[in-house]
Amino acid sequence: xxxxxxxxxxxxxxxxxxxxxxxxxxxxxxxxxxxxxxxxxxxxxxxxxxxxxxxxxxxxxxxxxxxxxxxxxxxxxxxxxxxxxxxxxxxxxxxxxxxxxxxxxxxxxxxxxxxxxxxxxxxxxxxxxxxxxxxxxxxxxxxxxxxxxxxxxxxxxxx
Amino acid sequence: xxxxxxxxxxxxxxxxxxxxxxxxxxxxxxxxxxxxxxxxxxxxxxxxxxxxxxxxxxxxxxxxxxxxxxxxxxxxxxxxxxxxxxxxxxxxxxxxxxxxxxxxxxxxxxxxxxxxxxxxxxxxxxxxxxxxxxxxxxxxxxxxxxxxxxxxxxxxxxxxxxxxxxxxxxxxxxxxxxxxxxxxxxxxxxxxxxxxxxxxxxxxxxxxxxxxxxxxxxxxxxxxxxxxxxxxxxxxxxxxxxxxxxxxxxxxxxxxxxxxxxxxxxxxxxxxxxxxxxxxxxxxxxxxxxxxxxxxxxxxxxxxxxxxxxxxxxxxxxxxxxxxxxxxxxxxxxxxxxxxxxxxxxxxxxxxxxxxxxxxxxxxxxxxxxxxxxxxxxxxxxxxxxxxxxxxxxxxxxxxxxxxxxxxxxxxxxxxxxxxxxxxxxxxxxxxxxxxxxxxxxxxxxxxxxxxxxxxxxxxxxxxxxxxxxxxxxxxxxxxxxxxxxxxxxxxxxxxxxxxxxxxxxxxxxx
Ligand SMILES: Cc1cc2nc3c(=O)[nH]c(=O)nc-3n(C[C@H](O)[C@H](O)[C@H](O)COP(=O)(O)O)c2cc1C
Ligand code: SF4
Ligand code: FES
Numbered sequence: 001x002x003x004x005x006x007x008x009x010x011x012x013x014x015x016x017x018x019x020x021x022x023x024x025x026x027x028x029x030x031x032x033x034x035x036x037x038x039x040x041x042x043x044x045x046x047x048x049x050x051x052x053x054x055x056x057x058x059x060x061x062x063x064x065x066x067x068x069x070x071x072x073x074x075x076x077x078x079x080x081x082x083x084x085x086x087x088x089x090x091x092x093x094x095x096x097x098x099x100x101x102x103x104x105x106x107x108x109x110x111x112x113x114x115x116x117x118x119x120x121x122x123x124x125x126x127x128x129x130x131x132x133x134x135x136x137x138x139x140x141x142x143x144x145x146x147x148x149x150x151x152x153x154x155x156x157x158x159x
Numbered sequence: 160x161x162x163x164x165x166x167x168x169x170x171x172x173x174x175x176x177x178x179x180x181x182x183x184x185x186x187x188x189x190x191x192x193x194x195x196x197x198x199x200x201x202x203x204x205x206x207x208x209x210x211x212x213x214x215x216x217x218x219x220x221x222x223x224x225x226x227x228x229x230x231x232x233x234x235x236x237x238x239x240x241x242x243x244x245x246x247x248x249x250x251x252x253x254x255x256x257x258x259x260x261x262x263x264x265x266x267x268x269x270x271x272x273x274x275x276x277x278x279x280x281x282x283x284x285x286x287x288x289x290x291x292x293x294x295x296x297x298x299x300x301x302x303x304x305x306x307x308x309x310x311x312x313x314x315x316x317x318x319x320x321x322x323x324x325x326x327x328x329x330x331x332x333x334x335x336x337x338x339x340x341x342x343x344x345x346x347x348x349x350x351x352x353x354x355x356x357x358x359x360x361x362x363x364x365x366x367x368x369x370x371x372x373x374x375x376x377x378x379x380x381x382x383x384x385x386x387x388x389x390x391x392x393x394x395x396x397x398x399x400x401x402x403x404x405x406x407x408x409x410x411x412x413x414x415x416x417x418x419x420x421x422x423x424x425x426x427x428x429x430x431x432x433x434x435x436x437x438x439x440x441x442x443x444x445x446x447x448x449x450x451x452x453x454x455x456x457x458x459x460x461x462x463x464x465x466x467x468x469x470x471x472x473x474x475x476x477x478x479x480x481x482x483x484x485x486x487x488x489x490x491x492x493x494x495x496x497x498x499x500x501x502x503x504x505x506x507x508x509x510x511x512x513x514x515x516x517x518x519x520x521x522x523x524x525x526x527x528x529x530x531x532x533x534x535x536x537x538x539x540x541x542x543x544x545x546x547x548x549x550x551x552x553x554x555x556x557x558x559x560x561x562x563x564x565x566x567x568x569x570x571x572x573x574x575x576x577x578x579x580x581x582x583x584x585x586x587x588x589x590x591x592x593x594x595x596x597x598x599x600x601x602x603x604x605x606x607x608x609x610x611x612x613x614x615x616x617x618x619x620x621x622x623x624x625x626x627x628x629x630x631x632x633x634x635x636x637x638x639x640x641x642x643x644x645x646x647x648x649x650x651x652x653x654x655x656x657x658x659x660x661x662x663x664x665x666x667x668x669x670x
Binding site for chain 2: 022023024025026027028030031058061062065066067068069084085086087088089090093121122123124125126127128129130132134137138139140141142
């Protein structure tokens, strides 16, 4: 057994232990696995099935249903552009085109250097100061094409 | 001399506008000048157009400055801040700002005044008065009080809360649950978020009272994952309430128990619908359940469950503290309490407005909102979230209450008001409504799952002027099928924005 398989097992076990006995434990467990690894690897599904006494299909179904759960690694920074109405009213459609161009990727894709993943999101609750962008756990208000570039420049400058 | 208290909100929108950096810079600036300050990260007042709204405590009240950008901080200090300061961003006493002073804050009474995580602040401003009273009442007496208040659910459907609670109380079971719907998925809404980030103990108190009212000892807050700031505040607030014995096995030595757990959603709009939310809480895909049975009878794990919106549960604290009559006497007809709306989108002064029922949409958007942020004319206003109607100018004189909006073919919903200027393309808005439905459909029924995908295609054909009359008829039939044949309001109400856009703005569809 290689070491990454061992550590995946450990991560799954600790996530299961952390939420042991909770109602509907699968969701918090999936969140924990994703928080640690950035995604829910397909190899974790049989492990989860065994530990939680659920079928693989059930777990696959849940992972597939929710937009948040990803089955492949995200880039270093997860960028979510709000596509919902209040942001549209403040120019998010243009921002979306610009962001895709600047990063050279479409929604759901990761830049080749593995730095950025771009995703749509439907409202961040910042609708009075739109358009809104979430980068990792930080939210940014009134994002223009210029301030978007600045945010990306700053992240690119970080090492 | 004791340290001057300076307040910088910690709310998500304030932070999105740079409040953290402003707070750091104020701390550093004060230190550099040898001024002793105590920096408090208060909640926001919801005047988001003024965020970051910095306040200083003085003998004559709290002096406000805003909106304060990072670059403004040195200038603030130069003008005398945090002492008496004459600065362009000075707004005078915070409770003199007309936008706030003219509101009637019932639910958002404490927002902005307190450190959201301070139980001392909370109790000093009337917090836990309602729960203390409820601990001495019978379950039936609490439910009666809620019924008498006339409170209707604030999540959208406006169902009388007391009646829901009565059903749960009357359904025998060894275990019952309280579930707070904090999924707030509607674009243009942030009232739940503001309450949870600015006054989280109000929600916790309300849920605890709900538990006493129906005999439930366990509660869950189902919070959307799009609210990371809110999550941190709630985690800490629950921990502090538990530590201070406001939650747990023996609340304040009363022998009564209530424990509360925070659960995080995973980016599915449909999980805001209560039965989908319950399935999600059970760890499943968030599929809509057939009703009946009602969640009040067979909810979480098949047990009687109260599912209420954040604002509904928040109002409970006030109703129990001040009495049903106090709450009921705000408001008119079937709309009791206060009107909570959120001004969003292309609006100059966006934020949370809590006022007596009775104002018109125009008064809100032009008065509080101050027109568009872009300075261009307002063209369309969407009220009630992504499933709400787009209203043209001829309908802006509608009074904002549940009945009046329904009468003109719209809905108040959770009170989101999204303003669009004259650059909006209403065909694109209609197309988006269908697209959103396709993305967020739970997939259980065909009219919604398939109809929404077809809807996008048909709108594209209409705009491209292909077989115009035929495709308009197809779209109309499609809307009819979704309206009549969908299991829940996701598919059932998506035609509302689509049809209103088409009806009131036909030119945008190439007519
Ligand atoms: C598609 C859809 C989405 C909904 N989203 C929410 C939501 O985000 N928050 C909420 O409180 N209610 C939402 N509701 C309404 C809930 O189903 C339910 O009526 C509400 O939680 C009951 O609480 P209340 O009586 O306190 O309003 C939604 C309903 C539908 C059909
Ligand atoms: S209308 Fe849509 S969201 Fe509602 S049950 Fe049917 S498929 Fe699911
Ligand atoms: S619509 Fe974009 S933050 Fe709410």
